[in-house]
Amino acid sequence: xxxTSSTRDRDAEIDRCLSMIVPSASDESKFxxxxxxxxxxxxxxxxxxxxxxxxxxxxxxxxxLRTNHSVNAEVPDDLLKEIAVNILACFSxxxxxxxxxxxxxxxxxxxxxxxPDQELTIEILQILLCVSVEKQGLxxxxxxxxxxxxxxxxxxxxxxxxxxxASTKR
Numbered sequence: 017x018x019x020t021s022s023t024r025d026r027d028a029e030i031d032r033c034l035s036m037i038v039p040s041a042s043d044e045s046k047f048x049x050x051x052x053x054x055x056x057x058x059x060x061x062x063x064x065x066x067x068x069x070x071x072x073x074x075x076x077x078x079x080x081l082r083t084n085h086s087v088n089a090e091v092p093d094d095l096l097k098e099i100a101v102n103i104l105a106c107f108s109x110x111x112x113x114x115x116x117x118x119x120x121x122x123x124x125x126x127x128x129x130x131x132p133d134q135e136l137t138i139e140i141l142q143i144l145l146c147v148s149v150e151k152q153g154l155x156x157x158x159x160x161x162x163x164x165x166x167x168x169x170x171x172x173x174x175x176x177x178x179x180x181x182a183s184t185k186r
Contacts (some may be wrong), residue, residue, distance in 0.1 A: 029063060030056050034071035046076050047091060047099065047146040054102045059109060069107050073116045077103060081125035097129055098136055105139050108146040115150040121149060130169035137169060 033056065035041075036049030057065055080100035083093055104122055107113040124141050144166075148157040156162065 026056060026058070027064070032067060034068065035074065037077065039069070039073055043076075046073065047096070050076075050080075050103055052097050054106050057106050059106070062110065065106065065110060066113065069097055069113050069116070069118075072103070072107075072118070074121070076113045077122065081122065081129065094136075101126070101129070101136055101139055101143070104143050106142040111146075111149070114146040114160035115153060117152070119147045120150075120153045120156050122160055123153065124159060127162040130165050132169055132173035137173075141166075 028054065033049040033053045036045045039156060041049070053068060055081075057068055059065065077100045080096045083096050104119065104126070107116075107119060123144060126143060129140055130137050144157065147153040
């Protein structure tokens with residue numbers, strides 16, 4: 017397969033994912049589209065990432081960040097949140113996208129997901145750093161609830177680290 021054909025196929029897959037996440041699509045369709053999209057995006061292709069950003073359903077992303085499904089849910093709560101974080105991480109690597117209102121507005125939701133000793137927390141903190149480089153993002157980061165969430169996660173993480181170190185010294 018030549019490069020042009022491969023690029024066209026990837027673009028077609030990205031378009032298919034974007035069509036799966038439109039507001040009128042079912043939640044299941046949105047899950048699948050958002051799960052596949054980060055794997056298809058080439059972080060070195062700014063045009064494609066920007067096209068995906070413009071087609072993104074940020075209202076659904078916010079729902080995923082806030083979701084609290086029961087234990088018996090078909091799709092685990094943690095997976096839904098991870099899907100949202102992965103999508104936002106793709107966009108946060110581009111300064112022009114990171115400072116966009118759609119990214120800045122996700123700061124409170126992202127801060128609520130911070131938990132000690134979780135890989136997702138590192139990804140979230142990286143997103144928060146990227147999104148807070150401009151005034152809008154910084155103002156949102158200075159929200160008392162956001163600061164509280166970040167500090168609580170850091171304090172709990174320090175406590176866990178201290179307890180682990182203390183238990184290994186015995």
